[in-house]
Amino acid sequence: MSDRLKAEREAAVARRNLLTQDAMERTGISDEMIGELVTRFYGRVREDAILGPVFAIVQNWDEHLARLKDFWSSVVLMSGRYHGSPMRAHLPLNLVGDHFDRWLDLFEQTAREVCPPAAAALFIDRARRIADSFEMASATVAGRIASPRHVLRS
Numbered sequence: 001m002s003d004r005l006k007a008e009r010e011a012a013v014a015r016r017n018l019l020t021q022d023a024m025e026r027t028g029i030s031d032e033m034i035g036e037l038v039t040r041f042y043g044r045v046r047e048d049a050i051l052g053p054v055f056a057i058v059q060n061w062d063e064h065l066a067r068l069k070d071f072w073s074s075v076v077l078m079s080g081r082y083h084g085s086p087m088r089a090h091l092p093l094n095l096v097g098d099h100f101d102r103w104l105d106l107f108e109q110t111a112r113e114v115c116p117p118a119a120a121a122l123f124i125d126r127a128r129r130i131a132d133s134f135e136m137a138s139a140t141v142a143g144r145i146a147s148p149r150h151v152l153r154s
């Protein structure tokens with residue numbers, strides 16, 4: 001790698017770190033908070049009658065939890081740690097409205113327990129937007145049309 005490219009990469013990493021630092025200060029969200037939210041939420045998901053059977057596909061839970069921590073760190077702190085295609089992982093699962101409702105119920109309940117109100121509101125807003133996009137895409141693949149149901153709820 002040339003010296004110029006190396007310097008540009010380092011500058012990009014430094015800018016990203018500043019962005020993340022700023023997001024942490026503004027929201028009060030930390031890696032520990034994300035860790036607790038993800039661990040507690042998936043503990044509930046695995047025991048849930050509607051969601052548990054869907055998650056039986058997960059072979060390695062340590063890996064899944066680590067990936068989801070990176071995912072949320074990228075979404076709320078812009079850390080760039082997650083590199084994946086979440087939509088592609090969900091389309092083959094044949095998810096329907098009941099799955100999304102339950103997933104969001106458990107996620108929102110856990111976020112409110114683990115995070116202060118402003119941080120919980122940020123996680124919940126992002127989760128609802130993403131859930132709506134998965135739900136609409138899942139419906140399209142199944143030959144139906146769906147509109148966003150969760151993002152506009154209070």
Ligand code: HEM
Nearest residue numbers: 054055057058071084085086089095099100103127130131
């Ligand atoms: C109906 C609700 C949902 C169900 C039942 C569900 C289920 C699953 C399952 C079974 C996997 C593992 C796929 C695999 O290992 O092949 C997975 C992965 C994942 N889910 Fe969900 N999910 C739901 C909603 C969501 C939502 C709303 C988000 C984001 C806010 C999300 C984020 C992710 C991410 C980031 C992965 C990892 C994808 C990767 O491999 O990089 N899921 N989900």
